[in-house]
Amino acid sequence: MATTTSAGKAAEAAVAEHLKKTGYEIIEMNWRRRVCEIDIVAKKDKVIYFTEVKYRSSDAQGSGLDYLTDKKLKQLEFAAQLWVAENNWPGDWRLLGAAVNSSKLNVEVENIIEL
16 A cells, blocks of 8 residues: 555445445445544445544554544544534434454454443
């Protein structure tokens, strides 16, 4: 993977594919507003899932999920609440964290957890 941006995009694409294969419908990728962003918005069983993707080129410094700090979780929750308000979503919603590792040849979804 050449750059951090291209690595991040590949990681998000890998998570989106994994979610699709496990029954999620991808609603939006890289939803952005001036003050916040959401990597993936997906839907499954009438629930909207807001997913933060964390990419690491190796696990030498821990899992990507180790980098989901309290501050990042608060930002994700704020972004989710904004998406819900903008889209008049009346139903349930949840937060997900996804860790992705890669080698030069392959991008692998390590773990997806509900936050």
